[in-house]
Amino acid sequence: MSAITVLALEGIPEVREGDDLAALLGEAIERGGGLRPGDVLVVAQKVVSKAEGRVVDLNDVEPSDQARDLAADHDPRHLEVILGESVRLVRARAPLVIAETRHGFVCASAGVDRSNAAGEDTAVLLPVDPDASAQRLSARLGAPVIISDSFGRPFRHGTTDVAIGVAGMAPLLDLRGVRDSVGYELKTTTIAIADEIAGAAELVMGKTAGIPAAIVRGLAPSGDGAARDLVMPPERDLFR
Amino acid sequence: MSAITVLALEGIPEVREGDDLAALLGEAIERGGGLRPGDVLVVAQKVVSKAEGRVVDLNDVEPSDQARDLAADHDPRHLEVILGESVRLVRARAPLVIAETRHGFVCASAGVDRSNAAGEDTAVLLPVDPDASAQRLSARLGAPVIISDSFGRPFRHGTTDVAIGVAGMAPLLDLRGVRDSVGYELKTTTIAIADEIAGAAELVMGKTAGIPAAIVRGLAPSGDGAARDLVMPPERDLFR
Numbered sequence: 001m002s003a004i005t006v007l008a009l010e011g012i013p014e015v016r017e018g019d020d021l022a023a024l025l026g027e028a029i030e031r032g033g034g035l036r037p038g039d040v041l042v043v044a045q046k047v048v049s050k051a052e053g054r055v056v057d058l059n060d061v062e063p064s065d066q067a068r069d070l071a072a073d074h075d076p077r078h079l080e081v082i083l084g085e086s087v088r089l090v091r092a093r094a095p096l097v098i099a100e101t102r103h104g105f106v107c108a109s110a111g112v113d114r115s116n117a118a119g120e121d122t123a124v125l126l127p128v129d130p131d132a133s134a135q136r137l138s139a140r141l142g143a144p145v146i147i148s149d150s151f152g153r154p155f156r157h158g159t160t161d162v163a164i165g166v167a168g169m170a171p172l173l174d175l176r177g178v179r180d181s182v183g184y185e186l187k188t189t190t191i192a193i194a195d196e197i198a199g200a201a202e203l204v205m206g207k208t209a210g211i212p213a214a215i216v217r218g219l220a221p222s223g224d225g226a227a228r229d230l231v232m233p234p235e236r237d238l239f240r
Numbered sequence: 241m242s243a244i245t246v247l248a249l250e251g252i253p254e255v256r257e258g259d260d261l262a263a264l265l266g267e268a269i270e271r272g273g274g275l276r277p278g279d280v281l282v283v284a285q286k287v288v289s290k291a292e293g294r295v296v297d298l299n300d301v302e303p304s305d306q307a308r309d310l311a312a313d314h315d316p317r318h319l320e321v322i323l324g325e326s327v328r329l330v331r332a333r334a335p336l337v338i339a340e341t342r343h344g345f346v347c348a349s350a351g352v353d354r355s356n357a358a359g360e361d362t363a364v365l366l367p368v369d370p371d372a373s374a375q376r377l378s379a380r381l382g383a384p385v386i387i388s389d390s391f392g393r394p395f396r397h398g399t400t401d402v403a404i405g406v407a408g409m410a411p412l413l414d415l416r417g418v419r420d421s422v423g424y425e426l427k428t429t430t431i432a433i434a435d436e437i438a439g440a441a442e443l444v445m446g447k448t449a450g451i452p453a454a455i456v457r458g459l460a461p462s463g464d465g466a467a468r469d470l471v472m473p474p475e476r477d478l479f480r
Contacts, residue, residue, distance in 0.1 A: 002248035002444055002451070010242065091478040098478060106395040150431070154394045154479035155346040156402070157472045158412045158432030160439070172398045191390070192398030196439035199400070203436050203459055204242055211242070219443055232397045238331040238338060239394035239479070 004218035007032060008204040008211045015212070017053035022140035025213055035143050038220030042201035044212040045149040045164055046113070046124055048133050054125040056081050071095050078114060081123045085110035098152075101126060104231035105164060107151045130165030131226040137167070144168030144221060148198035154239070161202035163194035163227045170223030171195075171230050192230060193221060244458035247272060248444040248451045255452070257293035262380035265453055275383050278460030282441035284452040285389040285404055286353065286364055288373050294365040296321050311335050318354060321363045325350035338392075341366060344471035345404060347391045370405030371466040377407070384408030384461060388438035394479065401442035403434035403467045410463030411435075411470050432470060433461060 009028040063076035071079040072094035086099035090106050099110040111126035127133045130147045138145040147165030171194030201214035249268040303316035311319040312334035326339035330346050339350040351366035367373045370387045378385040387405030411434030441454035474480055
């Protein structure tokens with residue numbers, strides 16, 4: 001029977017700036033029995049960002065007037081950090097901001113997160129170049145890597161984990177030109193498998209159990225690409 | 241090591257109107273070794289719709305002027321069916337229509353699909369009440385059931401499978417009020433686990449292999465709810 005397995009990578013310690021994340025992941029993988037051909041490693045953005053020092057002490061942040069406006073009765077320093085990570089505000093309803101990041105991702109708070117940080121007065125930013133971060137981890141660990149983060153979606157309640165960095169696999173499975181079981185050509189079917197893999201990994205990684213990585217086994221994705229392939233080109237985006 | 245497994249349910253024959261889908265699924269489950277406590281059954285919308293007779297012969301469809309406008313040089317009968325399934329057009333760029341269905345889902349073509357149908361001149365509609373469809377299957381099979389469909393998303397390229405019908409589990413995992421590993425309260429974290437489960441199942445079900453169902457094992461979701469819980473309430477939707 002065709003199957004995939006999603007395995008939580010346990011025992012990874014709290015990650016701090018300058019830590020060798022690939023080494024920490026490699027040790028956890030070895031404890032879990034090692035990688036097999038076709039395995040995909042999913043790593044939570046939070047630990048990648050922390051290892052890369054993408055942590056801001058809010059006590060060092062001087063909020064602008066715009067940040068104070070957007071914050072309403074919330075912390076304007078947090079909004080100031082969000083503005084610094086944004087190239088475009090897509091929606092704003094104080095204190096909620098949906099912004100486009102420099103990577104092209106559209107998400108709440110431009111990916112800036114205060115939870116799971118080193119303390120209550122810090123904020124964690126997205127990696128500067130999550131695809132490059134994924135490439136470095138993939139080269140060290142010898143497997144495709146997805147860096148995941150929890151994004152909300154327009155129209156639907158709740159977050160799902162999606163891929164913000166990809167290396168060693170094509171994030172999109174393009175079925176255009178393939179014929180289905182009754183011969184109808186699937187003209188427009190492109191599946192964001194990297195996002196589905198990230199979501200599957202989230203199911204075992206949870207949010208509070210301190211498990212920042214998972215192995216997805218049995219899928220053996222092919223090709224190559226990057227998470228920037230998942231950004232809808234502006235000319236095709238009906239929601240810009 | 242904490243793990244979940246996603247198992248493809250193989251050997252389900254082509255489904256037609258009036259077929260006893262629960263019986264077909266039950267036979268495939270038995271061949272696969274039966275269900276275990278905590279298993280979630282994911283069933284592709286297409287077979288649910290076919291069993292319920294939600295198939296339209298396009299030769300019986302008379303397109304309206306609006307359908308002809310929206311179709312441009314594509315089949316106006318297809319657009320007419322889409323309009324009949326829509327309560328609101330969210331975006332339109334001929335021949336692409338993003339519409340809100342009567343269930344509150346916002347998706348391409350109001351969920352109307354021409355692929356994998358009984359023939360090239362048919363269209364398959366979403367079930368009239370996918371939550372009720374899930375409840376019926378759940379009651380017959382004795383496990384939580386998710387009915388899944390492939391939806392596009394604003395801002396991101398490619399589709400992911402999401403839950404359009406849910407029974408026997410809460411589709412949202414609400415972590416509000418939970419404290420993370422450094423004591424920061426996760427104030428706004430609600431995870432759409434039913435969507436992540438649907439996406440994980442898609443990874444094994446594929447699009448052309450004729451596998452319309454999967455078992456997700458090891459997760460044991462709790463609670464109760466329906467896919468309508470995944471529809472963002474209009475007053476909280478910044479994208480309306």
